[in-house]
Amino acid sequence: MLQKVETVATCAVQFWLNKPTSQTGWPGLVKAHNPYSPFDPNTLQTVMTGFAEPLDTWADMSHLLVRETWPDPAPQSIAYFCSPSRNADVPAPSMQEQAGKWADDYLTAIWPDTRNAVGKFDRNLLVSLKGQSEAERFDNQYFRQNFYGSERYVLSVPGSVNYRLAPDESGFTNLVLAGDWTRCGINAGCVEAATISGLAAARVFTGSLEPIYGEFDLILDALPTPAVLSSVMAPHADWPLTPAFLRGSMEGIFSFHALPEEQVKQMLPQGLVLSRQSVTPANTHPVTFLFNRQTNVRASFLPQILGFKTYLENIVAINCVEIAGGDGTVFSFLPALFLDNSMATYSGRLFYGLAKRLAKNTLDGSTYSTTSEENAPVWTMRYFDYAPISRLVELGNIGLVRALLDTPILTPRGKGAWQAMAFDFSVGSAFAVPVATQLDVFATNGVGLPAGRFISPPFSAQPEENGLPGAFRCWTDWTLSNPFDSARVKAVAAAQKNFDFNWQQT
Incomplete structure (x- = not known):
């Protein structure tokens, strides 16, 4: 399992802003590209990926504001950014430096109303408790790179599913496995997989017969059959049919x-x-x-x-x-x-x-x-x-x-x-x-x-x-x-x- 189930380093940045997401310019872009899709820009909550590195994924997490305690004036929106990352042995600028350049070059493309007078990301839009200058506001946001152990994201590379171990397959008495990297019905790193795995691990000790929904969505005996892991949909055909x-x-x-x-x-x-x-x-x-x-x-x-x-x-x-x-x-x-x-x-x-x-x-x-x-x-x-x-x-x-x-x-x-x-x-x-x-x-x-x-x-x-x-x-x-x-x-x-x-x- 350790040889075949691969992982990747990740990075994360979080911004707290003093304006709502609806005023970043993002809803206008959504409307321009989806003219026939009705939506309320004030309630639009986005999760997107496949954007520009080094932070290719953005989630509007403003719904968490009610769970946070802030003095006035409190933030009006929260943005989480994350992405795969280079390993620690690959020289690179700090996450803070990378995020600053990325915000100037790319974030302003999807948030056009956050540009300052020179076209860069306006750091005065950020909320900070530890300083009010542009530099202080930016420095006091959240920056993180995850290189080691359980911090890493578990990948689903081809041919690896059969090598995942189920929670009760460690081979050792009193050693039970748990985590989204086990064989638990979802072949991906996510909270749902971790939950299913945790329930299966607990069953070893409790003897519970309650069904765990999703546990058998991947049937081990069927996994070697390529057709089961494929899809009937058009873009999943082999080249050269894929683009046609x-x-x-x-x-x-x-x-x-x-x-x-x-x-x-x-x-x-x-x-x-x-x-x-x-x-x-x-x-x-x-x-x-x-x-x-x-x-x-x-x-x-x-x-x-x-x-x-x-x-x-x-x-x-x-x-x-x-x-x-x-x-x-x-x-x-x-x-x-x-x-x-x-x-x-x-x-x-x-x-x-x-x-x-x-x-x-x-x-x-x-x-x-x-x-x-x-x-x-x-x-x-x-x-x-x-x-x-x-x-x-x-x-x-x-x-x-x-x-x-x-x-x-x-x-x-x-x-x-x-x-x-x-x-x-x-x-x-x-x-x-x-x-x-x-x-x-x-x-x-x-x-x-x-x-x-x-x-x-x-x-x-x-x-x-x-x-x-x-x-x-x-x-x-x-x-x-x-x-x-x-x-x-x-x-x-x-x-x-x-x-x-x-x-x-x-």
């Missing part, structure tokens, strides 16, 4: 319904069957509808100007299907996608084998409608907003949504051949609002859908009576895997099916 995938942005309505199982079976192509599932009641099957506006759709390596023109696309997806006589890997199947953009339609057919159809789509206020090229009505969907916009992950049963939306998609590509692809709807970063939907499907839909009116209540914290999440309106960016990446997507999906997945508890 489809991407875009969408605003749309996801509406989930339990339809009669026998009618859903009739919509499947030969060779696909419905999987056993415990999401919806007996004799029904989950079907997802997506009514959306697509923008900036293009290959990942192309500039936005060379992408497709904005178009409307309305989709029906059958969840929980598998290949007849296969290994039980679960996929989704899209019997129809209705678009009003001919180039997007033909390219989807050519490269992905998707059942895309040219159609007449309209969006009138809160009503989506689709008619075929022959003017046959397909469906009409109307939605009703129920709440302000927020992060999708804050609204409800996000695990169930991920399970339904992140399942790889299969399309037939000749006799007995299947192409797999992975849509990533960026569920974790999407904005959304719960909506109620009223879907009217017409007998002339041409897909095999049962005609009638189907209602979905708004998305909420608990699944509906039919086991499905409610409907929501969503703003998100998405990616679609490279069409030549089918084999990897299948391999990952097959490996992931080995995990025991209980839909109702997700």
Whole structure:
């Protein structure tokens, strides 16, 4: 374990400021780069990483002000900065010197309103109890470098997971291990991993049989299988497929319904069957509808100007299907996608084998409608907003949504051949609002859908009576895997099916 589980030195700086984060200029930059994402600059609380060294990560920790005791005038905000660091044997300026130059050169780029008259970071914005000059204010902030022992951050380098020891695997009587570096279900240095490890260590002494949630999220026997440690999502493909995938942005309505199982079976192509599932009641099957506006759709390596023109696309997806006589890997199947953009339609057919159809789509206020090229009505969907916009992950049963939306998609590509692809709807970063939907499907839909009116209540914290999440309106960016990446997507999906997945508890 000591040879294979590697660590890295870290550094940290903390600033206390006499102005709130909302007055640093950062909210203005956020708004400029996210013009369609509503937020309140006074309540925006940021955690960001991947910025400039030597302090590439910033967390707005102003919520801790209520836990600190200050004389008036008290600080108005707190900023924590941290990053990996050089080892102690590598000569470098002190952390204080590095932080000063970094604040002048880089911090002012994300906090433009903190510049002084000569364009440097204004140290008069810092709060100090031990002096009021610029130099004194800066010197009395917090600066730290961590080089030794348990101060270091535990890395998750390739091939190292199997070498981590569980808390009860020291090999010595009365020696129990604890810490985020043990094998505890989370392969990362964080407080959650340390907590799980601590509970497992305590169990050695107490004999408790209470479950420790997350402890077995990494299954040791499965770890050597590369597919399990991989992802079906597009950017995780091996080079040269990694930089070549489809991407875009969408605003749309996801509406989930339990339809009669026998009618859903009739919509499947030969060779696909419905999987056993415990999401919806007996004799029904989950079907997802997506009514959306697509923008900036293009290959990942192309500039936005060379992408497709904005178009409307309305989709029906059958969840929980598998290949007849296969290994039980679960996929989704899209019997129809209705678009009003001919180039997007033909390219989807050519490269992905998707059942895309040219159609007449309209969006009138809160009503989506689709008619075929022959003017046959397909469906009409109307939605009703129920709440302000927020992060999708804050609204409800996000695990169930991920399970339904992140399942790889299969399309037939000749006799007995299947192409797999992975849509990533960026569920974790999407904005959304719960909506109620009223879907009217017409007998002339041409897909095999049962005609009638189907209602979905708004998305909420608990699944509906039919086991499905409610409907929501969503703003998100998405990616679609490279069409030549089918084999990897299948391999990952097959490996992931080995995990025991209980839909109702997700």
